[in-house]
Amino acid sequence: MIDWSGYLGLILQGALVTIELTVMGSALALVMAFVAGLGRLSRFAAVRALATVYIEFFRGTSIFVQLFWAYFVLPFAGITLTPLQAGVLALGLNVGAYGAEVVRGAVRAIGREQHEACVALNLGRYQRLRHVILPQALPLMLPTFGNNAIELLKGTAVVSLISLTDMTFQAQVVRAQTGNTLVPFATILVLYFAMAMAISAGMRWLERRASRGLDGVRV
């Protein structure tokens, strides 16, 4: 008979690493999404081109390839990253590229008349974005951001392949030590699903908060 409590502890340690990666990766992704998304709407052609190259590059290759590149190739350029840093960097930049398109779409979805009203009221570019455009664009972005966060959570499983001790890695350890395959993998599948559910519940709450006071603004 196998004593599962110790192994469960191992998997829960892995779950903490997975959560840590998801939170830090999402934070980086959020920043990149706004920087690149607004960059694509910039007045300056150079900024637009830079943002487009970033987005197309990170959307054109998979998270797995980017992660291996960050972990195995960057050291030759003199940048040595720990597995955790490489994981956060690759996940954040990858999902950020998808998020950037969401930001762009949401900002573009705000009608021309809003921009014109801002000009008429003599608001500056920053004020226009901060007080008029973004408060209306944010509720449009949130549902897709929620899906992106779940994609990022699923992406974290890949970091186990560069020896980061996340949930998937620990499940492999448990498999190797006990020879049982069903229990560890079924456990982490359920845990991943629970985390995904938590993200989508949190996003629904945020969505309700962000759209408060916007009733009737748009049809």
Added chain:
Amino acid sequence: MEWDWAFVWQIMPTLLEGLKITILATVLGAIVAAVVGLVLAIARRSPNPLIARPVGFLADFIRGTPLLVQLYFIFYVLPDIGIRLSPLVAGVIGLGIHYGTYAAEVYRAGIDNVPRGQWEAARATNLSIRQAWIHVVLPQAIPPMIPALANYFIAMFKETPLLSAITVLELMNQAKSVANSSYRYIEPMTLVGVFFLVISLMSVVALRFLEERYARVDAR
């Protein structure tokens, strides 16, 4: 470490060998996903809640968990109950089921977009449910879905490197083995990135074409 073109040409045949497996896995996975998605979408619309509910939950579950873990599950757990699959078959099934749940959503949206009147007309002209599906609903529902489906198949193509984790000798795995035996990572890893980037950029162009061709049904 410097970029070495001679080494690039030396490893190219191995990488192309891997690329063939990558493309094979993508094509087979896409076929499985298209079929699985259709079955899931139809089952989810079933009037019997005992079929619709569990299928809906299963699809959400598969969509909410990582493909890598599902691949491990298929590759390591199924042999315990006597189903032994080759790595490539396990990989294709994993890709197919995972992306099948995404395809199911596309099908569902496409089917919902067929106006109710079409159903009623099909029933009124005494077509059976089967005939209504095959001759009336699906021919109208499928063309607008094609670009969205193609989008997911491009996403699936980009996920195929995960198959290397269950020992499929696709592009990523070939690159890793070349890199490990020669201690040179720059060229193999960068080339894998370039291959994926080039192929997915080409597919995006093809996707634009599909969108022009199929998406605007109502404009016709």
